Amino acid sequence: MFVEFEMERLQSLYENEVKYNLSDSGNHPLSMNDLMSAEEIKEILNMEIYYGYTTGDPKLLSAIASWYPGEINADNVLVTNGSAEANFLIGWTLVEPGDEVVMVLPNYMQVPGLAKNLGASVKTIRLKESLGWHLDLDELASVVNKKTKLLSICNPSNPTGAVMTDEEMKSIAAIADKHGAYIHSDEVYRGSELDGNETKSFVHFYDRSLISCGLSKSFAHPGLRIGWLVASPKVIQSVWTRKDYTTLCASVISQEIGTKIMTLPTRKKILGRSSKMLRENLVLFQDWVNSHGELFTFVPPRAGGMAFVGYNMNINSTELVHKLRVEQSVLIVPGDCYGMDGYLRFGIGANQDYLAEGLDRVSACIKSLGY
């Protein structure tokens, strides 16, 4: 049976219908006027809208590669339509019916659903709230074995905002290496660490890693639909043969804007803005959590525009989310989308006034439930 992508469907149905969309996990988007000079905008207006390179504009490939210092160059990068396409192509390239894959949960949930739809046998391992949403590495070592084709992680983590240490990444790479498994690391929240210390990419720890990333979250430009894949040139070539069957190329206009975003000093400026916004918004969010006494359990995120909280209320998470949506016109993500009823994911990357008003409305809903 086809596995639907519950969270994306929930967002597609309602995110543009509510007054306060707190289901988004990125930073409040920037406009072209925020990003570019009048001269640069004029250049874009004069562009002829050809097809682009199917692998990505060479200028953009180099700008992306420069964010992965060391051995990585343009041959290691493939530009996609959002990191969602990168994730899809990774699954489609690597996973064949009957393959065993290991998924670290919770995560964005695209790859687990995709792997099942591709006929894989999916084994799961859960991040532990008691470990600050980190992995029990002994447990991981007991789950990965010689049958494991692919281990898929999301770092920084959606929905928890946890960030792996270098040591953890080294240990995970060693576990995968022992059995020759590939590692897929979805790193779309890299660069929006609240303390400004950029998480290292998995590509620096393991040769057989495939990284998906993009401009939608830390870089605050989801509507450009620019994503990418970083891997060995051999894997990139293999993924490219699949990409010929999907979207051919990314929009040339988006790639032009994306090149500006990924080139210094703009890249640093945008990431600095994201980290600062999230730092400030987390203070507001933490105050809001505290104002509800013992109602929530909360491990604050280290990166990404999300806060994942457990709640002590006698109501199913999906039911609560629809009550909120209908009565207060606020959208958040129910833990059910992650197979974790009793939890809620709040987007905290919006402008402060908007976030504050949205949270007030959540409080009103909670009050109406008698808590």
Ligand SMILES: Cc1ncc(COP(=O)(O)O)c(C=O)c1O
């Ligand atoms: C972890 C993760 N990966 C990928 C995506 C897809 O994002 P996009 O295709 O906009 O880059 C999302 C979106 O929420 C996400 O949270």
